[in-house]
Amino acid sequence: MDTYIRIFDTTLRDGEQSPGATMTSAEKLEVARALARLGVDVMEAGFPAASPDDLEAVKRIAQEVGNTTDGSRPPVICGLARATKNDIDKAWEAVAPAARPRIHTFLATSEIHMQYKLKMTREQVVEKVREMVAYAHSLCEDIEFSPEDAGRSDPEFLYQVLGEAIKAGATTLNIPDTVGYTTPEEFGGLIAGIAAKTPGIENCVISVHCHNDLGLATANTLAGIRAGAHQAEVTINGIGERAGNTALEEVVMALTTRHPMYQCVTGVDTTQIARVSKMVSNYTGMSVQPNKAIVGANAFAHEAGIHQDGMLKHNQTYEIMRPEAVGVKQTRLVLGKHSGRHALKIRMADLGYNLDDAELSKLFDRFKLLADKKKTITDTDLEALISDELYQPREYFSLEGLQVACGTMGMPTATVRLSGPDGQMHVQAAIGSGPVDAVYKAIDGVIKAPSTLLEFVIHAITEGIDAMGEVTVRIASGEKLPSITVQTEREQVRTFGGYGADTDIIVASAKAYLAAINKMLVATGQYEPAGAGEAVAEVTVA
């Protein structure tokens, strides 16, 4: 008899909190829709107490993804809250519009966290858990509780805390290895102990939440499942703080590929995995290395690109799963310059994007421009275009023109024309150490918002030398912003990712940088325009 394992995706919470992975509300909503198509049981949509923007993003997901009109069962929408009334109130405000809302609250139970972070005794921790779980349960039926840093907590104390949480109304008990410290034997043993010794656990779901600091997150999660956990907390591509969380695709494909061993099933449509992976990588700017399990470019490289000469008589000689099972397909030529609006709409629907007329019009204009430069438009081109066109942050500044000269003669020069929130055009020229530096200096000359470039990555997304180029950048804001991390409760210097796509990578670089800066301006709610008035042309020498 197969065991059903609930997949709890926390890409939008633990994943999004990794440095630089900040997404806009529109991007979060799109990822949430993709996760619903993927078939996750629960999605943790955010940490509503972090900022008003975070609360709004969770609420919008609760409304739009947490309800269905076709009679199908929507996913559970979950909001994270520390064990305080304020956090729980905000989480409830955010998830309440969902048909199946959940509040997830947590408190640390390891000696080191209780002593140095909470400064609370065991008795105080038990009392706080009892009180706050009961309060959350007074608002919402479905309550999940996590003893933070469970991997390093005294098991006997854990049984007591979890027992109290259950009495107060928790129905899912999530066991996090917060610092990625445990081994599969230890973690499996911990879950088995909890399953055997926690009062009242038999009517609850045990959940596991692992981190990958030692490369053991997937193995620990599977060990937890074998020991009795019925929910796995995971993220797409394993993104998350530090070395990240357990990767959804690895756990799901291990359970699927080794079904006779685990005898577990999930609700995930595995053929959606490759697409969601790509979307999350684009929106967060967190690249996926070629040798990443399941979703890396090389994961099925014995299959793709390389000529099959028929010597392999039997696929399974070197293949334990089919690439189609996770939605990896050879890029097909789908559209060309003579394709019309209708063909584009149909193709986008096949790819899972349901566009309204305005969105389709914008995309079609970009599509025709691209088709003029590039003979064949592939699915990956279309996905880059849609990322670039439709899911950009509200724009304070937009790129109206760019002109660059560079080369080995050593005076890279850029001129940008930006339209600003004041409706004015701003023109600025700058010299840099390279063409991107010159463009960024020219943009900085118009938008005087302090920031630091942390990462800058360009990918050619499609094979062939006339590929579209995708650029992702991460910048750190020059000032502190009113957002806190869940774990350390510190105000943080927030970092923002930006994405741009164009056949000209310098143009894509300019778009990505502008997108990140626009995200930063949205988050701060302020900026300093270069000065209202006529367009100013000025050369800045670095």
Place this chain on the structure above:
Amino acid sequence: MDTYIRIFDTTLRDGEQSPGATMTSAEKLEVARALARLGVDVMEAGFPAASPDDLEAVKRIAQEVGNTTDGSRPPVICGLARATKNDIDKAWEAVAPAARPRIHTFLATSEIHMQYKLKMTREQVVEKVREMVAYAHSLCEDIEFSPEDAGRSDPEFLYQVLGEAIKAGATTLNIPDTVGYTTPEEFGGLIAGIAAKTPGIENCVISVHCHNDLGLATANTLAGIRAGAHQAEVTINGIGERAGNTALEEVVMALTTRHPMYQCVTGVDTTQIARVSKMVSNYTGMSVQPNKAIVGANAFAHEAGIHQDGMLKHNQTYEIMRPEAVGVKQTRLVLGKHSGRHALKIRMADLGYNLDDAELSKLFDRFKLLADKKKTITDTDLEALISDELYQPREYFSLEGLQVACGTMGMPTATVRLSGPDGQMHVQAAIGSGPVDAVYKAIDGVIKAPSTLLEFVIHAITEGIDAMGEVTVRIASGEKLPSITVQTEREQVRTFGGYGADTDIIVASAKAYLAAINKMLVATGQYEPAGAGEAVAEVTVA
């Protein structure tokens, strides 16, 4: 009592064989030196039967890294061979110059491989193993044998094959999970069975070799070690075919961080890990994702870049290892435009690069050029320069000049001037869909060697907007080359990586593409010059 675990690094064999990770002989030698500094016990330097170039590269490593002059013990240098006399002869020819040579031979033992790939019966497999291990042992004292696809082999048959290999002279028995199929419980069980039931195993070293297709390579390797394996086969950054091999850094840091649990030690100097990781990533063009355990950019992100406001009273609240332990350091400002040759030489020696006078002169010229563009030169800048300057393939064509114009007006144009092997200058202009496309078309116009661009990645390697840009590209040769993959024994379409660094990313892109093409021309030993004679200027319209 601690158990000593031998670290067998196969970055240069199984790692280098992953698509696009091809390294030049000079790069392989440099990686081998870095692995020796890292303290690996054994390095598998290549598969000498693959091609004469591969044999030469292994031989050079055996000579130069496999011997020491200071009385210290050099690492074992190992060459891989299929179970044939020819392969074994070539492996021996390559490793014989080392002070401590090893031949590693293998034959598949799973039903699916014996039936579909080998077309041999069990009896024939046993006989071949006996014969070929004995032959290898007649040449070399230190013999390792692997039953390929052991993870899917019948354990009773494995005990028999391994017992015969031991009788024939094998001293290390390596158990590969070739397709990354097993779980930690299964793999640990397999190793425990082999340790208990293989005749003669008590005098041999059991080794484990895992692949990461399901994300379980590290956990499987650790399970094998707990079950009695005393050697782990690993690669830097976990590179390797498909989803890669077990990552050296994960196994070593798990054993180190969780020493009380495993009670094992290795000979690895963990503070070298970050540097070797960066070198391998540069030379192979295999990027490391930010959320990669141990060596990803975010692995210690709670430490780097983000302001510490003193709220964390105790490091270990969220940190299970110190970044310094793996050699991660904040970038320090080390040199500026007034620094002299001596300062540069000292700094490079600190970084582990021992340069001769000619190398130092070349690097110093580049350093001064960079210092004119960039105020402060960091360690990472220096490492990019050295990668770019010193470890490039033999150049058939070199870049003498480049001029590019691009932007939103939509006619990206590039002009390149290349000096060719005929000593002539070739000038070519081209229009492309973007500036890189234009540059590559112009280069293709000179060097008429068919290839396909597979991957194109640009990184800004140092923080700050005037960063050096690093470009890695992978191209596939348009024709089949005389090299075979170990596993499938097919001739393959080989892919080549190239690397370039410059403050101007378009210039870096041109260098990287030329480096990859030069590698391809070295491998094929032929090219078609555009035509001897005067420099030709011609505009190609895409």
